[in-house]
Amino acid sequence: MQNVVTVKEPQSSVNLALGYALFAAAVVGSYAGVLFTPTGIERIFTNHYDFWACLGLALAGWIVRSVGGHKGVIVTMTVLASFIILTLHQPMLLRYLTFAALLFSMGLYGMVQSRNAVRVLLSIELMLNAVNINLIAFSRYVDPVALKGQLFVIFVLTVAAAEAAVGLAVVLAIYRSRQTVDMDKFTLLKW
Amino acid sequence: MxxxxxxxxxxxxxxxxxxxxxxxxxxxxxxxxxxxxxxxxxxxxxxxxxxxxxxxxxxxxxxxxxxxxxxxxxxxxxxxxxxxxxxxxxxxxxxxxxxxxxxxxxxxVKLLLKEDITPTGADAAMHTFAPILFFAPSIIGAVPLLAAVTNDHPLFHILNLPTGIFYVLAAGALPVVALVMAGWASNNKYSLVGGLRSAAQAISYEIPLVLSLVTVCLMAGTLDLVKIAQQQAGGILNWNLLGGGALVGLNQALGGGGAKALEAAYPMGPVSYICAGLLVCSLIISFWLYLTGACAEINRIPFDLPEAESELVSGYNTEYSGMKFAIFFLAEFTNLFVVASVTTVMFLGGGDNPIPPYILDKIPGIPQMVAAIRDSFFCQTLHIINPETLFATLWVIAKVYGLVIFAILIRATLPRFRIDQLMAFGWKRLIPLSLIVFIIVVFAREFVNIHG
Amino acid sequence: MGQDLLPPLLSAPGVETWAFYILTTLSICLAIAVLADRVVIRSGFILIGVFGTISGIFLLLSAQFLALAQIMIYAVGITLMVVIALMLTNPRLEREQAVVYYDESLPPLAKIFASCKRNLSLWVSVLSFVTLYSALIGENHWPLSDQAVSPDAVKVLGEALVTNYSIPFEFSSVLLLAALMGAVMLAKGESKNRDDDNVAIVDEAKKQENNLALQR
Known part of the structure; x- marks a missing residue:
């Protein structure tokens, strides 16, 4: 562990490029699902715009990053632009679902990445909200009469409230005994 | 004298x-x-x-x-x-x-001309945003009330929501967040304690407040503010304050329905009369519960611990000056007004006349006066005066400002709670009381024919 | 906003799209800010904005009741609890430090792998989004319905809650009660020991006072 040092900001352009490459691969992969639909092949060959646009975004982001742009701004702009590109020509239901998926993955990232235990709870709330959007979108577009989706959202709200109360109480109890809420320090059960 | x-x-x-x-x-x-x-x-x-x-x-x-x-x-x-x-x-x-x-x-004028100071070490964005978040909900929350207090005047009809009272409650819950935000962003320990106190207080007192309003909605069978106000038309006996519709039968009997109306409204004889009495008692209790909870929610004086000047300099708005402080000040009084309007619509019959129409029509001069107003130039051509709205609005103004003056009287009379007394009063007295009232209403309303 | 105004306004061409993109843009920006802000308490406050915009999206989906419930439960209740917990567990209101372990001595390829390992959670989340999105694209034949949501949706919900879904409803109330009691028990914790500590501290202080008095 002697070699490990703390630096302010690592050289992460390679990392970022890899990320964009993976994102582009993801867009390509998303076509894999289309391939099995009847008009899938024509769609891939006629609608190239989102693939090329995402690739262009990746390139632009990489260039701006290597010139020295602010990381948060680039990430935000890229996420937003790719979200708009991916949803603009979709039906309304699919837009809501894509937004929910994006929010869910952001919550997932926060949950895994955060070191503060309260921020983990906060990310879980984000994920639950994404699920709620999914349920309400389906109840609006698929089942607007019986509204079963909205019913389930009521239960999700209840469970989320209970979860937040108990989770925060656990965090407070841990803080009282360990004087920290850093997730990396809770290693009592690690072997 | x-x-x-x-x-x-x-x-x-x-x-x-x-x-x-x-x-x-x-x-x-x-x-x-x-x-x-x-x-x-x-x-x-x-x-x-x-x-x-x-x-x-x-x-x-x-x-x-x-x-x-x-x-x-x-x-x-x-x-x-x-x-x-x-x-x-x-x-x-x-x-x-x-x-x-x-x-x-x-x-x-003084407040508007004062210098706007952001304290050192404060979170400037949050410090600016807190007064806005405090003030905006009181405007937004006042919006659906407009249709209810003007007897559904066509100009304000578009604001009528099917979930009106829930909307007002949701808007009324938001300022608490703003107070915590203001307290934290000021970088001042007194402000922080004030904000946290207000959060604890609002969360505890929101439960009896919401439960008392839920009791009223249960009796009314709707969340729509306009419908709730219109159900109570026809004299003081129809108001939600007196049984939430349990005395409608009595009102009809007095108005000329006789024993038949009594029979229709109270089908089970003595049991129904007892239940109607219980409903009247519970709704009066819920009225006081609402007033208490609302007093705590908007930090009026027996519950104004967040800005108790003898303990915390001025609570969450210690570090505010100039325009931002003026917004806090404005919002506090707007909240008082909104709470008084909600009480008027939910409990005091909205724009309803306390004197029932069968007495009012017998008073010489009043029907002629209404007819004269209806036929006048202002009403017919220019639509300046709408007779239905005019009298409703006058009654609403009287009731709302009566409640405001009552709140001021309370401020002049009662001393401030201590924080532990406040919490104990909320959790050990008000919440059980509101639950008991709620359960009594759930069972008692089955024996009375409410609202005809 | 009103019951007469919202459906025709939303059915006008483009209005729902514009509202959707404005709300989602705000929401995504605020969500990124929640995850990225170094001051945890501030990110707790920003979460209110995320919940507010999501409640706007619920309004777009004509779920009025749930939009208001979202504001009341999430934006006020849960966020307030989170913020207070943050203030209690972070008494000095300090910023989280961006600690990055970065090994200088590795060869270039190993450096890349190390950086991938550091950002593993990013890959996981990107992959999860990709999986979800490709699943959505591939499964795009739901039985869509053209009917509008009924204006008295609240009534439908209420009736369903006390008829078909009454058992889950009861269970959720039991769950809430259990969570309430559990949270109180957990948060109260070792009050007895702490009281003993306080008593000991008070005793010590009294002894010291006595000693001082004796010395004088």
């Missing part, structure tokens, strides 16, 4: 004059934007003006609220200081203008 008779006279004169000025201005603005201007435009342009007229009608309620809130807050500050002076046997504001009546105008 009246040691301060002329003070009382002065306050009454001030109230009448100010209320006349406020509501004349607000109504003239509303009429100008919503009716007068569209009429003029259609005369000049014909059908081309339809879109513009629709937009004008849609923005009327917002303009009405935006005009109303600042003048109303100025009036309420003045009346509060005067009434406090009366009840604590002091002299109120008496320097600026005649009898000190321009004091709040001078205060407003």
């Amino acid at each position: 009246f040691a301060n008779g002329d003070e009382i006279f002065k306050i009454s004169r001030l109230t009448l004059a100010w209320l006349t000025i406020i509501f004349t201005i607000v109504w003239m603005v509303c009429w100008g934007v919503g009716i007068g201007l569209p009429m003029l435009l259609s005369q000049q342009l014909g059908d081309q003006a339809n879109l513009a007229n629709e937009i004008l009608r849609a923005v009327t309620p917002v303009i009405a609220i935006l005009v109303f809130i600042p003048i109303n807050a100025m009036f309420m500050v003045l009346i509060e200081r005067r009434a406090l002076a009366l009840w604590t046997v002091r002299k109120g504001p008496n320097r600026v203008g005649p009898d000190g009546n321009l004091q709040t105008a001078a205060d407003a």
Whole structure:
């Protein structure tokens, strides 16, 4: 562990490029699902715009990053632009679902990445909200009469409230005994 | 006999004059934007003006609220200081203008001209955003009330929501977050403690508040504010304060329905009468529960611990000055007004006359007066006066400002709670009481035929 | 906003799209800020904005009741609890430090792998989004319905809650009660020991006072 040092900001352009490459691969992969639909092949060959646009975004982001742009701004702009590109020509239901998926993955990232235990709870709330959007979108577009989706959202709200109360109480109890809420320090059960 | 008779006279004169000025201005603005201007435009342009007229009608309620809130807050500050002076046997504001009546105008000018300070180490964005988040919900929450208090006037009809009361409650819950935000962003320990206290207090007292309103909604069978207000029409016995519709049968019997109406409304004889009595008691208790919870929610004095000046300098707004402080100040009085309006609509019959129509019609002169107003030039041609709305609005104003003055009387009378007393009172007294009332209402309403 | 105004306004061409994109843009920006802000308490406050915009999206989906419930429960209740917990567990209101372990001595390829390992959670989340999105694209034949949501949706919900879904409803109330009691028990914790500590501290202080008095 002697070699490990703390630096302010690592050289992460390679990392970022890899990320964009993976994102582009993801867009390509998303076509894999289309391939099995009847008009899938024509769609891939006629609608190239989102693939090329995402690739262009990746390139632009990489260039701006290597010139020295602010990381948060680039990430935000890229996420937003790719979200708009991916949803603009979709039906309304699919837009809501894509937004929910994006929010869910952001919550997932926060949950895994955060070191503060309260921020983990906060990310879980984000994920639950994404699920709620999914349920309400389906109840609006698929089942607007019986509204079963909205019913389930009521239960999700209840469970989320209970979860937040108990989770925060656990965090407070841990803080009282360990004087920290850093997730990396809770290693009592690690072997 | 009246040691301060002329003070009382002065306050009454001030109230009448100010209320006349406020509501004349607000109504003239509303009429100008919503009716007068569209009429003029259609005369000049014909059908081309339809879109513009629709937009004008849609923005009327917002303009009405935006005009109303600042003048109303100025009036309420003045009346509060005067009434406090009366009840604590002091002299109120008496320097600026005649009898000190321009004091709040001078205060407003002073606040607007003051330097706006952001303390060192404060989170500037949050510090600026907190007053906005505190003020905006009180405007938004006042919006669906407009249709309810004006007896569903066509100008304000678009604001009527099917989930009206829930909307008002959701808007009323938001300011708490703003107080915590203001307390944290000020980088001041007193502010932080004030904000946290307000959060704890609001969360505890929101439960009895919401439960008491849920009781009323259970009796009314709807969340729509306009429907709740209209159900209570027809005299004081129909008001939700007295049984939430349990006495409608009695009212009908007195109004000429006789024993048949009694039989229809109370089908089970003595059991129904006992249940009606229980309902009346529970609804009166819920009325007081609502007033208590609302007092705590808007930090009025027996519960104003977040800004207790003997313990925390001024609580969450210690570090605020100038315009931002003025917004906090404005919002507090707007909240008081909103709470009084909610009480009026939910418990005191909205714009309903306390005297039932079967008595009112027998008083000589009143039907003729209503007919004369209805036939007059103002009503028929210019639509300045709408007789249904006019009397409803007058009653609403009387009730709302009566409640405001009652809140001021409480402030002059009661001492402040201690924080542990406050919590114990909320959790050990009010919440069990509201639950008991709720359960009694759930069972008792089965034995009475409510609202016909 | 009103019951008469919202459906025709939303059915006008483009309005729902524009509202959707404005709300989602705000929401995504605020969500990124929640995850990225170094001051945890501030990110707790920003979460209110995320919940507010999501409640706007619920309004777009004509779920009025749930939009208001979202504001009341999430934006006020849960966020307030989170913020207070943050203030209690972070008494000095300090910023989280961006600690990055970065090994200088590795060869270039190993450096890349190390950086991938550091950002593993990013890959996981990107992959999860990709999986979800491709699943959505591939499964795009739901039985869509053209009917509008009924204006008295609240009534439908209420009736369903006390008829078909009454058992889950009861269970959720039991769950809430259990969570309430559990949270109180957990948060109260070792009050007895702490009281003993306080008593000991008070005793010590008294002894010291006595000693001082004796010395004088």
